[in-house]
Amino acid sequence: MRLSTLALCVATLSGTFAPAVFANTPDAAKLTANVEQKVIEWRRDLHQHPELSNREFRTSKVIAQHLESLGLEVQTGVAHTGVVAILKGAKPGPLIGIRADMDALPVTEVVDLPFASKATDTYRGQTVGVMHACGHDTHVAMLMGVAENLVNAKDSLAGDVMFIFQPAEEGAPAGEEGGAELMLKEGLFAKRKPEQVFGMHVTSSLPTGVIGLRSGPAMASEDSFTITVKGRQTHGSRPWGGVDPIVASAQIINSVQTIISRQVDVTKAPAVVSFGAINGGIRSNIIPDEVELIGTIRTFDQDMRADIKVKLAEIAELSAKTLGATATTEIDAGYPVTVNNPELVAKMRPVIRSVVGEDNLIEPGLITGAEDFSYYALETPGLFYFLGVTPAGKDPATVASNHSPAFYVDESALKVGVQTMTQLALTALSAK
Template identity: 80%
Template sequence: MNRSYMVKASKWVLAGVIASSSSFMAQAGSTIDVKQLSLGVEPSVIEWRRDLHQHPELSNREFRTSKVIKQHLESLGLEVRAGIAHTGVVAILKGGMPGPLIALRADMDGLPVTEEVDLPFASKATDTYRGQEVGVMHACGHDTHVAILMGVAQNLVKVKDQLKGDVMFIFQPAEEGAPAGEEGGAELMLKEGLFADRKPEKIFGLHVTSSMPTGMIGLRAGPAMASEDSFTIKVSGKQTHGSRPWNGVDPIVASAQIINGVQTIISRQVDVTAAPAVVSFGAINGGIRSNIIPDEVKLIGTIRTFDQDMRADIKLRLANTATMIAQSMGATATTLIDQGYPVTVNDVQLVAEMKPVLADIVGEQMLIEPGLITGAEDFSYYALETPGLFFFLGVTPAGIDHKTAASNHSPRFYVDESALVVGVEALTQLAVTSLK
């Protein structure tokens, strides 16, 4: 994908973001000019982002990334803890006055994707993934998340004496999922005591997306992103020659009936007016010859929901459907469900409190309520522990249709860096406002 690297910010971005008024700060009586702080750190944020983009690392292998973050946070004089959940980095900023602890989170890992974007700092990195040599790329924008939070930390250190409370900076590995046989991500950070000594009263996070124009913010109260569970159904029959199926039990036909039966879980058994849900099969593996009916077939797929009770119900229905259909055909079915990320839920009260803050930064027209997202995020684990707010930041530049732009996880995923300062300002202002 050939694109000029230097993309000029469109007029509405300049008017709505860079030159937006500071009315909220004036109304709140703040003496902290968050906009100017953020503009001041913008060149460094872009430099950090380019360095991280050029040196991506896979989940639980973010060793260089962790070192870069740690060195920066220590240079700011922060209390730093490294090595949590393998490569995670956590720092605490103590405000000048007593008050609550809040947390800000950024994820760190890249993806096994070979970059196809024509940039002077494009990734050439490679690594081994599931036994194969692969390219590695920040195809989901985690490099921008890290750089933004590094900038926010620098901003807040400069005004720490005016903060009524403390800030926890969380740089988290393995959001894309730990390697097979390993633990990782937000769940492991919590397991290793991230909130053990002192739980934050609220937590904030962001995610860049190509599905919105540069500088636009998407924020939704309540369920925002789906839970994710993967499943494997092993259907066992009895091998026989294809010309004499009555001498065996055909797991392929049983699997076909199971696939069809599972579709009725969503269409006929759960109340989709309460919350949407998805069950999809991603692979069917069984057999090797045209005239041999095999002993076994494996089906794998995913479950996505926006309600924890519905999530549990669908899992039970999936296993029961597979078991009963297989039995009706003389076969057996064993269902294994690998529990993934919970539903990402934005605290309704916290969203109501902070929505005016974000609107003041980007303007009412640039703050939208996106639809439900069936993708999953392990920020959800933090939001189960304390009220959370997770928002999206558009990074598709003017002149490119955000509806057709290369999506997150694509080898052609592209970030307009003029959006980064908006992310820095947003997270900084959310922290400042929370600690008034």
């Protein structure tokens, strides 16, 4: 997950989980109880051996070996290191997809665990620590458990399941393609498109076992931009002898703020344009030739997203021009808005509630972080939810967040994730 603060509403955990009761479907709770310890062991192994985006070689091998042991049709090397497996149910019916992301982050772990990561790798030319600081190790382990559950229940399935183990959710290395977009580009859904696709993400912003599910737009789109402002170098004591790109940059930064405050309908959906870096100049008495501005755009509406991009480039160009400078804008298109299909959410919300109970299913606020699960949900109805992993006695509002070197997962939450996803699949493929 490309992260910003997860502004999630927090509910009180009751401490027990209501059993799921659906006619003509296997008991997801019993299935999950049989794999719970395996899931924890897989998670610890993966946590101790994290791998960066598009480099998940060991991870994919662990996944493939398990799926093959279950007798599934397994394809490896998808979008570099992705793994895809198909489970055929006993009866004809739709195909559904379930996705887990695999990659870790260039973060040095500080959590004192017997299975803490000591791994290092090279990132942008530097040696860095590597850590599952966003919980993708748990996602992989839980989906491995769900796969085993559904194989054990396949005689009751009216339809098939596509298990998608996806690399590079955190973004492919510079100069490479990756993630959900590349999996789809390589034909993931070409032969047969799932009728529904499901995904889950752990978060420290919720107590252990609490589920956050929102209908409609749930997570923002993400686009990064670079504005190059060119002037003409001159001595700082003679500013009239050149064109000052620093002043022009200041004008651009101030004017861009009016896009959100004055030019888009924020009653339709919120949006954010933020500058994260300003690079230019080296001495107090030299006005440089060039300044670079770097920032991000976050929106919850695809049309608004496109409009903001146009306005950003226009404002940069015209603001610079009034001061005799030039400005060119390059936008690196990131992830689309993650939209949960309202009809699918309405159908499946009671299913999740049956597992966690009324008090432990909440509707979170909009999240300005981004997720490339959004690409799947553009192709077919999608449902993406959050699983709380902050243990009792800890305040989710103050604990280390996802992407922190101190990010911590309460492993007792994993059974909730496995059971909810298993029940969703059993319900989607029930004979009824």
